[in-house]
Amino acid sequence: MGLSSDDDTQMKVVNGDAGYVLEDVPHLSDYIEDLPTYPNPLRSNPAYAVVKQYFVDMDDTVAQKVVVHKDGPRGTHFRRAGPRQKVYFESDEVHACIVTCGGLCPGLNTVIREIVCGLYHMYGVTKILGIDGGYRGFYSKNTITLNPKIVNDIHKRGGTILGTSRGGHDTSKIVDSIQDRGINQVYIIGGDGTQKGAAVIYEEIRRRGLKVAVAGIPKTIDNDIPVIDKSFGFDTAVEEAQRAINAAHVEAESVENGIGVVKLMGRFSGFIAMHATLASRDVDCCLIPESPFYLEGKGGLYEYIEKRLKENGHMVIVIAEGAGQDLFTKSLQSMSQQDASGNKLLQDVGLWISHGIKDHFVKQQKMAINLKYIDPTYMIRAIPSNASDNVYCTLLAHSTLHGAMAGFTGFTVGPVNGRHAYIPFKRVTEKQNNVVITDRMWARLLSSTNQPSFLSSKDVAKAKEEEEPPTQLLDRENCNDGKTV
Ligand SMILES: Nc1ncnc2c1ncn2[C@@H]1O[C@H](COP(=O)(O)OP(=O)(O)O)[C@@H](O)[C@H]1O
Numbered sequence: 001m002g003l004s005s006d007d008d009t010q011m012k013v014v015n016g017d018a019g020y021v022l023e024d025v026p027h028l029s030d031y032i033e034d035l036p037t038y039p040n041p042l043r044s045n046p047a048y049a050v051v052k053q054y055f056v057d058m059d060d061t062v063a064q065k066v067v068v069h070k071d072g073p074r075g076t077h078f079r080r081a082g083p084r085q086k087v088y089f090e091s092d093e094v095h096a097c098i099v100t101c102g103g104l105c106p107g108l109n110t111v112i113r114e115i116v117c118g119l120y121h122m123y124g125v126t127k128i129l130g131i132d133g134g135y136r137g138f139y140s141k142n143t144i145t146l147n148p149k150i151v152n153d154i155h156k157r158g159g160t161i162l163g164t165s166r167g168g169h170d171t172s173k174i175v176d177s178i179q180d181r182g183i184n185q186v187y188i189i190g191g192d193g194t195q196k197g198a199a200v201i202y203e204e205i206r207r208r209g210l211k212v213a214v215a216g217i218p219k220t221i222d223n224d225i226p227v228i229d230k231s232f233g234f235d236t237a238v239e240e241a242q243r244a245i246n247a248a249h250v251e252a253e254s255v256e257n258g259i260g261v262v263k264l265m266g267r268f269s270g271f272i273a274m275h276a277t278l279a280s281r282d283v284d285c286c287l288i289p290e291s292p293f294y295l296e297g298k299g300g301l302y303e304y305i306e307k308r309l310k311e312n313g314h315m316v317i318v319i320a321e322g323a324g325q326d327l328f329t330k331s332l333q334s335m336s337q338q339d340a341s342g343n344k345l346l347q348d349v350g351l352w353i354s355h356g357i358k359d360h361f362v363k364q365q366k367m368a369i370n371l372k373y374i375d376p377t378y379m380i381r382a383i384p385s386n387a388s389d390n391v392y393c394t395l396l397a398h399s400t401l402h403g404a405m406a407g408f409t410g411f412t413v414g415p416v417n418g419r420h421a422y423i424p425f426k427r428v429t430e431k432q433n434n435v436v437i438t439d440r441m442w443a444r445l446l447s448s449t450n451q452p453s454f455l456s457s458k459d460v461a462k463a464k465e466e467e468e469p470p471t472q473l474l475d476r477e478n479c480n481d482g483k484t485v
């Protein structure tokens, strides 16, 4: 095995036999010499001591791709998450903090709860601070003391007890605050923007030579974070979206030529819309940002609506908020408007398409329609996480704190092919996870709704060219959208 020689401080690439590559995460000992280690207190914990092979082997890694060919390279691996025999912090030395940034997501409170309880009960850590209101809270607000009693019931509530915000990432002020407060473990929960912010915080801490572990926990309702199988809260959101789709269906089927339009979240990726549609089976058309569509003429949306109403008397349309933005924002100024974090602000596509459909059928004078528009966007993310997300959030929190206690830093955590791994920040921030419309999952959706693909044969060939990897199995990202299934 050989360590690559580049001086990247965010990823340590180790090459092994047969094309094995380990994209390892940084460790405090990479830049601080002679750090003392201590036996993991879990060795004497009555609950965990009895578990056979509770500790993760030093050499355990997780493969990014599990579908392989006999003669293919072993490919990229990440360090397996979990408790180590030795830790780099003594219990009473740890001063941890937790911050939540970006949009809300079901499960945020569960992750907070489990970090607090995990640190307390597994590692005997008692000094834990909550940072109020996202990154800016480090330097502009008071902190919140956290302990198991305070967080006991919070997983039953939506939102985040710590508050959140967009914008306000000032690296030196944040690191000054970490240093001044004597914080040595920083748990940062948030999406792609947050993880980029966490990466620069880690870089600055390393530059200052501080013994501070920086750990990211990926959060996004949109499920657009690459590498990990799925982001927490996504399942809950898809489940909650069913209620809106059911309502749209009931309304639509109760009247003549009823149309139910439901707008769901998904700024650049249509995972929520796609999964909610597949789960429901009542949806006749799903529109997502990755799949361009058009309204007028042959093969367009209006033609399909007319056909579907004639066949079935009613229909349901699910539209992701980022779908079709190019169709109607060109003339509008707000196209270039951004939120405090620099994310593009979107027009209300649901309202726009509802008006468009109504106008079209009024002008046509062929058939009278009855359209109901349902916008549950914030309702699907402001709720508490469901049972399976709660368990997922618990494991994520545990994986993260085991990593920080073991001295890893500059990492984010998540399941890769079902096994939790420590992933370099770069890998989760360099691109976004999108629905691939030339993949099987989208084909399943098209076949379940019977909607047009809105693509000409030329478009299909082009899309295939763009998406198709040179070798089908090994060069494609593993992904939670079922595309490798
Ligand atoms: N490139 C970046 N570098 C540093 N901080 C960033 C960057 N992008 C976003 N942030 C910060 O991360 C936080 C959350 O980002 P945002 O895009 O709103 O949500 P999310 O993390 O869910 O994507 C904000 O406080 C923002 O200032």
Ligand SMILES: O=P(O)(O)OC[C@H]1O[C@](O)(COP(=O)(O)O)[C@@H](O)[C@@H]1O
Binding pocket: 102, 103, 104, 166, 191, 192, 193, 219, 220, 221, 222, 265, 266, 267, 321, 339, 343, 381
């Ligand atoms: O919370 P805001 O600022 O209204 O933003 C809404 C956006 O947040 C999201 O829910 C998730 O975005 P983040 O992952 O960046 O938090 C998007 O789906 C949506 O476009």
Ligand SMILES: [Mg+2]
Binding pocket: 102, 191, 192, 193
């Ligand atoms: Mg984001």
